[in-house]
Amino acid sequence: MTSVQANEPQRIHPQKFTLWVAMGSIVMMFAGLTSAYIVKKNQSTWLEFELPLVFWYSTGVILLSSITVHLAQKSFKAREMGRYRSLITATAILGVLFMALQVIGFLNLESRNIALVGSKSNSAASFLLVITGLHMAHVLGGVIAILVIVIRAYISRVKHYSSLSIDMVSTYWHFVDILWIYLFIFYNWIG
Amino acid sequence: MSNEAVLHAHATTEVHHDAHGDHHGEHHHHETFITKYVFSQDHKMIAKQFLITGMVWAVLGGLMSVLFRLQLGYPDSTFPWLEDILGKWAAGGKITPEAYYALVTTHGTVLVFFVLTAGLSGTFANFLIPLQVGARDMASPFMNMLSYWFFFAAGIVMLSSLFVETGPFSGGWTAYPPLSALGDASPGSKTGMDLWLISMALFVVSSLLGGLNYIATVLNMRTKGMSMTRLPLTIWALFFTAILGVLSFPVLFSGFILLIFDRNFGTSFYLSDIFINGVGALPNEGGSAILYQHLFWFLGHPEVYIILLPAMGMVSEILSVNSRKPIFGYMAMVGSLFAIAILAFLVWAHHMFVTGLNPFLGSIFVLLTLLIAVPSAIKVFNWLTTLWRGSIRFTPAMLFAIGFVSLFISGGLTGIWLGNSALDIHLHDTYFVVAHFHIVMGVASMFGMFAGIYHWFPKMYGKQLNNTLGYIHFWATIAGAYLIFWPMHYQGLAGMPRRYYDFSAWESFNQFGDLNRFISTVAMVVFAVQILFLFNFFHSIFKGRKLTNPNPWESNTLEWTTPINPGHGNWVGEIPEVHRWAYDYAKDGKEFIPQTTPVGADESQH
Numbered sequence: 001m002t003s004v005q006a007n008e009p010q011r012i013h014p015q016k017f018t019l020w021v022a023m024g025s026i027v028m029m030f031a032g033l034t035s036a037y038i039v040k041k042n043q044s045t046w047l048e049f050e051l052p053l054v055f056w057y058s059t060g061v062i063l064l065s066s067i068t069v070h071l072a073q074k075s076f077k078a079r080e081m082g083r084y085r086s087l088i089t090a091t092a093i094l095g096v097l098f099m100a101l102q103v104i105g106f107l108n109l110e111s112r113n114i115a116l117v118g119s120k121s122n123s124a125a126s127f128l129l130v131i132t133g134l135h136m137a138h139v140l141g142g143v144i145a146i147l148v149i150v151i152r153a154y155i156s157r158v159k160h161y162s163s164l165s166i167d168m169v170s171t172y173w174h175f176v177d178i179l180w181i182y183l184f185i186f187y188n189w190i191g
Numbered sequence: 192m193s194n195e196a197v198l199h200a201h202a203t204t205e206v207h208h209d210a211h212g213d214h215h216g217e218h219h220h221h222e223t224f225i226t227k228y229v230f231s232q233d234h235k236m237i238a239k240q241f242l243i244t245g246m247v248w249a250v251l252g253g254l255m256s257v258l259f260r261l262q263l264g265y266p267d268s269t270f271p272w273l274e275d276i277l278g279k280w281a282a283g284g285k286i287t288p289e290a291y292y293a294l295v296t297t298h299g300t301v302l303v304f305f306v307l308t309a310g311l312s313g314t315f316a317n318f319l320i321p322l323q324v325g326a327r328d329m330a331s332p333f334m335n336m337l338s339y340w341f342f343f344a345a346g347i348v349m350l351s352s353l354f355v356e357t358g359p360f361s362g363g364w365t366a367y368p369p370l371s372a373l374g375d376a377s378p379g380s381k382t383g384m385d386l387w388l389i390s391m392a393l394f395v396v397s398s399l400l401g402g403l404n405y406i407a408t409v410l411n412m413r414t415k416g417m418s419m420t421r422l423p424l425t426i427w428a429l430f431f432t433a434i435l436g437v438l439s440f441p442v443l444f445s446g447f448i449l450l451i452f453d454r455n456f457g458t459s460f461y462l463s464d465i466f467i468n469g470v471g472a473l474p475n476e477g478g479s480a481i482l483y484q485h486l487f488w489f490l491g492h493p494e495v496y497i498i499l500l501p502a503m504g505m506v507s508e509i510l511s512v513n514s515r516k517p518i519f520g521y522m523a524m525v526g527s528l529f530a531i532a533i534l535a536f537l538v539w540a541h542h543m544f545v546t547g548l549n550p551f552l553g554s555i556f557v558l559l560t561l562l563i564a565v566p567s568a569i570k571v572f573n574w575l576t577t578l579w580r581g582s583i584r585f586t587p588a589m590l591f592a593i594g595f596v597s598l599f600i601s602g603g604l605t606g607i608w609l610g611n612s613a614l615d616i617h618l619h620d621t622y623f624v625v626a627h628f629h630i631v632m633g634v635a636s637m638f639g640m641f642a643g644i645y646h647w648f649p650k651m652y653g654k655q656l657n658n659t660l661g662y663i664h665f666w667a668t669i670a671g672a673y674l675i676f677w678p679m680h681y682q683g684l685a686g687m688p689r690r691y692y693d694f695s696a697w698e699s700f701n702q703f704g705d706l707n708r709f710i711s712t713v714a715m716v717v718f719a720v721q722i723l724f725l726f727n728f729f730h731s732i733f734k735g736r737k738l739t740n741p742n743p744w745e746s747n748t749l750e751w752t753t754p755i756n757p758g759h760g761n762w763v764g765e766i767p768e769v770h771r772w773a774y775d776y777a778k779d780g781k782e783f784i785p786q787t788t789p790v791g792a793d794e795s796q797h
Contacts, residue, residue: 014330014411018403021437025399029441032489036449036482040460045477117456119474126458130448 019168023175026138030131030179034186037127047122051187052108058101059184062139065094066177073170077163088146088166091173095143099136106132128187135183138176145169222759230340232332233759237339238318239651242644244339244346245310246725251350252301257718259294262286264711266693280358288692292361293379295690299364300387301349302633304394307498309342311640312436315501316405316429318647322750323423325414325769327760330407334400341397345390352386360387363690365491368461368483372453375470384454388447395440395447402440405433414749416769420525421786423748423773424518427525428504431532432497439493439536446486453478481546488539495632496535500528502639503570506592508773509646510574512746513589514581515782517774520573527566534563544612545619553612560610567603571596582777586744587661591642594669595635601673602631605680620690623683626676634672641668644728649743653756654735660727664720671717678706747785748773 012020040046072087106116106129115121116129149165231237258277261270262285269284280290317335321328329335352359361379362370366387374381409422409430422430449460453475461483462475511518518524540548540556548556574596583589605627608614618624641664648656687700694700694707742751749769753761767787775784779794 011411014407017411018330018334018407021403021406022399025403025437025441028438029445032442032445032486033449036445036460036486039482039485040479043477043479117452117458119457121458123458123460123477126452126460130452130458134445134448 013164015164016168016171019171023172026175026179029134030183033127033131033134034183037131037186040123040127045122047114047124049109049112049114049124051128052105054101054105054108055184055187058098058105059180061094061098061101062177062180065091065098066174068094069170069173073163073166076166079161084166085150088150092143092146092150095139095146095173099139102132102136131183135176135180138179142169142173142176145172230336232328232336234317234321234328234332234335235651235757235759235761237335238314240339241309241313241317241342242651244343245306245314246728248301248305248346249310249721250725252298252306253718253721255294255298255301257715258286259291259298260711260714262291262692263694264708266695289358289361289378291692292363292690293359293383296361296363296379297349297353297359300360300391303364303494303498304391305342305346305349307633307636307640308398308436308494309394311636311643312405312429312432312497312501313339313342313401314640315425315505315643315647316401316433318651319425319750320405320408320429321412322650322753322757322761323426323748323773324409324412325417325749325766326408326412327762327766329404330412331404335404338397338400338404341393341400345393345397348386348390348393352383352390355382355386357381357383359383365484365487366450367487368450368453368480369465372450372461373465373467373473374454375467388451388454392444392447395444398436398440402433402436405429406437409433414766414769417749417786420522421769421772423504424507424521424524424528425501425504427528428500428507431528432500435493435497435500435532435535439490439497442486443490446483446490449486450483481543484543484546485539488542489536491542492539493535495628496531498632498636499639500531502595502636502642503528505639505643505646506574506595507577508748509588509592509642510577510596511774511776512646512744513584513586513592514578515584515776516577516581517776517778518573519576519579520569521772521774523569524573527569530566531563534559534566538563541610541612541615544615550612557610557612561607563610564603564607567599571600571603586645587656587658587665588642588646590662590665591638591645594665595638595642597669598630598635598638598672602627602629602635606631617686618683620688621683622679622687622689625689626679626683629679630672630676634676638669641665641724646744647750648728648731649738650750650753652732652735653738654731655738655743656731656735657727660723664724664727667720668717671713671720674713675710675717678710682706742785745783747775747783749786752785752787 068087069091072084072091075081075083075087109116109125109128114125116125146169149169152165227233228236231240258273261273270281271284273281273286274284277286277290280287280293286294317329320326349359357378359379360366360371360383361377362384366384370376371380371384374384409426413419413422449458452458453461457475459475459478461480462473462478463480465473465475467473507518507524538556538560540552541560544553544556578593605623609618609624609627645656645661648654682700682703685699685703687694687703695704738755741753741755744751749767752767754763769786770789771784771786773786775786776782778784
């Protein structure tokens with residue numbers, strides 16, 4: 001077997017590769033939306049407003065969750081399953097907390113009379129809702145993925161040692177983290 | 192060795208097994224009717240599902256064009272039977288304006304997305320990628336199955352929109368706001384538009400799931416010896432098609448999301464200062480309808496190549512096999528596919544020359560658009576030089592492939608006209624545009640699809656299609672295609688606008704009354720000939736001549752090394768190893784040398 005490996009270049013697992021292409025696809029969607037944001041901003045009647053302060057906290061939370069998912073992956077590979085389970089659960093909880101904080105951010109805007117939807121809304125605020133909301137949907141996808149691998153591990157009677165699932169979840173989780181960092185920088189300093 | 196390294200090595204071994212499946216052999220798992228024909232994860236069955244669903248939509252979409260051609264050809268006549276089938280949409284035997292626009296819109300949406308995207312690349316990417324790269328199935332057969340069922344669901348939703356009281360969406364296949372965003376603006380923009388959006392969202396998901404799989408399979412699942420430069424051109428084309436789809440459909444999706452918010456949540460992304468008769472002034476302010484066009488055409492233009500590239504790839508393969516000659520300029524073919532894929536993303540604004548686009552910006556898009564002529568000309572040159580002095584076998588597939596080249600040249604030349612922003616002032620939204628894109632994208636890709644079906648039908652069903660019917664189908668269709676669309680160039684040059692319901696009211700377009708009648712008549716004949724093809728297709732599945740030779744076209748590619756009716760897993764025993772490229776025809780005095788033949792010591796260099 002080792003000789004075969006020596007002769008052939010190591011190929012990435014097809015499913016991992018698929019995930020990378022899918023992330024490229026998601027990037028295109030957000031690139032489309034943030035480009036639309038820039039186009040729109042340069043037209044008349046764009047409303048300038050302060051971002052909700054809570055977005056700083058949510059940024060901290062999602063950064064923290066990236067650390068926990070990384071540690072979870074490491075403990076899985078070190079076969080410390082107890083530690084792995086608590087870390088992966090913490091990651092999912094932080095993901096939910098992140099989404100809750102984003103919703104608080106939206107409510108904060110509404111309370112400052114900056115309508116996100118409806119006839120009084122300005123597309124500056126609507127864009128914030130749509131882009132952030134779509135990002136939240138992707139975080140939700142990550143939380144569901146964690147639930148799926150945790151539940152599968154409980155149900156399955158066979159112990160399996162493949163780190164494929166956790167590797168993919170971890171990659172995706174870092175991806176939505178970086179995506180949010182991009183959006184946060186974009187809202188604050190670029191767009 | 193650390194624990195992690197052991198696990199890592201374990202993972203690599205797994206990959207090795209997956210990629211080659213040396214110990215699997217052909218799968219003999221028990222299959223029920225449901226797992227074999229309905230929720231199948233076999234890429235060959237999914238391909239057939241895509242093909243037959245695409246055919247159903249092609250008949251429906253084609254029938255719609257016959258109906259609206261009836262209105263355009265015979266604007267003064269009434270057809271009482273129309274009222275029988277369309278009810279209030281053809282009150283008194285005459286198609287109403289609302290129904291006419293709904294027919295045009297649905298015809299466009301269905302043909303572009305359901306037939307020429309899902310039906311074409313869905314069918315042939317699924318069928319050919321694993322077979323031609325030497326894989327047992329796709330990277331993820333389950334995702335592949337989902338891709339089909341999302342497409343199926345999109346079709347059901349679109350079909351249901353035909354039956355709602357206010358009718359299907361009627362604002363054109365591009366669904367420009369504000370018309371598409373405001374339910375009060377037209378009957379079709381009410382429930383019909385909601386269903387249109389749901390259907391398209393499902394379709395985008397289907398395309399993405401499929402595209403991800405195609406890319407991963409081509410890059411990761413090739414058999415031993417199948418380097419990228421040994422891939423048949425079909426695979427290269429389908430690979431670039433998948434990349435285009437994966438990068439452009441999400442942008443369309445974001446455009447749709449903003450449209451959904453404008454429709455349902457009162458936002459003003461696309462809407463500004465609108466007054467609707469009977470409703471009054473709308474509160475929306477500051478939106479830009481042009482923004483939608485940018486997002487739409489950022490998909491819309493790559494979409495043209497998503498439709499065209501699979502046809503190009505299959506035509507390259509079929510021309511080479513049936514000329515009994517290697518493809519001329521293999522690397523140039525790959526390079527030009529690559530160039531087209533890049534340029535596809537840089538030319539979208541040529542659909543928007545007359546929207547008030549900055550003329551300087553327009554001139555840049557003119558330049559980039561005209562640059563597409565370079566890779567296109569390389570491809571045409573290589574196809575013609577592949578044919579040159581070949582020992583051509585005029586099979587139906589070959590005829591359709593040659594027909595594709597003819598149509599691609601005819602339609603491509605008018606593209607040079609339309610790519611000019613100055614000429615476009617006169618030509619935009621006229622029948623000249625209709626003629627251009629129908630020939631170069633619609634009919635040409637249809638010909639690529641027919642060529643593919645005639646060529647790979649024996650592999651799909653283990654039967655032969657009837658050749659005589661195939662020849663009738665080809666000659667009637669190519670003659671009909673030119674007779675329908677060639678005259679439209681003249682109409683367009685004379686300024687006849689597209690999407691009009693009745694031209695008889697205009698003195699300047701009255702002169703085309705006879706021509707319109709002629710076009711409509713030919714359209715009906717050509718539609719009838721397609722029914723002949725469908726008869727040939729379905730009859731041959733059951734009653735066709737059984738295939739006895741596993742390689743009926745004496746072709747080099749891997750799919751013909753499988754059994755006549757391959758099971759799930761494609762090859763019995765090991766997947767063959769590949770030793771050469773796919774185009775060793777007429778080499779060293781040999782008629783053809785399959786890719787699995789090792790390179791002999793006495794062979795000249797390849």
